[in-house]
Amino acid sequence: MQSIATNQTFDSTEIDVDALTRRLLADGYAIAPALLDPESIDRLCAELDPHFRAASFGRGMFYGAETKRFGAVLKRSREAQDIVMHPAVMRVVESAIGAWCQCLQLNLTQAIEIHPGAPVQAPHRDQDMWAGPKGAMQYMVNVMWALDDFTGENGATRLWPKSHIGDPEEMLPDEDAVSAVMPRGSALFFLGSTLHSGGANRSATPRRGLIMSYCLGWLKPWENQWLAYPPHIARSFPEELAALVGYRQHLPSLGNYEGQCPSVLLTGDQAPDHLPFTDALKDEQYDLMRQYYDGLAAREQEAAR
Ligand SMILES: O=C(O)CCC(=O)C(=O)O
Ligand SMILES: [Fe+2]
Known part of the structure; x- marks a missing residue:
């Protein structure tokens, strides 16, 4: 399997939002290498570490028995609350899919630890969670934050370039996949329409990643955000973050409470x-x-x- 040719040169603190968005829409994915500063990624990893340790291995062919996951990451990590609102990330997501809704919402946060020996995950398109017609619009953008260096050996996410174009059901050969090889602190953006999967971990250590995913504000989010962050938890969030997890109406009045925001x-x-x-x-x-x-x-x- 080949790895992504990283002629993607973005400054470590700022990214060229337009160039990244163009690449995301053209290829179905794009990488911003080392986007988080070292202190931020260290704080994030330290806050998530006890949760990775406590998390359970998955059940079923999709989640995988050698892979640990947990959600509701914003209530477990203060740093994640800042990262999910990363201004450059939000600008990319907004320019990629913002035209199809009045406001965006958080679709999920999910920490994923692929353990040594885990096989490849089956290729899939995340947008298939929604029953609407495919191809006419983009429903979501995933941002996979590398909490470890992602390598071809340790389970870097696999992606099929340009698989967001054409037949939205088409499965493509494994040989055509590329691995999102990127250093810790990088962000891999990919569309809900892009065929992808977790890689096999043939290394001796687990691979940790954190997915933050954003979708059109009129969709049902994959992770129930109001249950993940009920009012007594969302109260401590900055207003903009509370809005992103669903404490805001998508005009007209969608998601209201007693006819109010x-x-x-x-x-x-x-x-x-x-x-x-x-x-x-x-x-x-x-x-x-x-x-x-x-x-x-x-x-x-x-x-x-
Ligand atoms: O862990 C990964 O690299 C990707 C996981 C994934 O695509 C999923 O669980 O939907
Ligand atoms: Fe996925």
């Missing part, structure tokens, strides 16, 4: 009751209603003459 649950002593249902519509919906009422008024005036 669900962020009403993040303040005060108890859940408010009998609140006024309050419009949260798109501009074009207000325009249509205005036109309707203007027309109605005009006809009434006409009739009164």
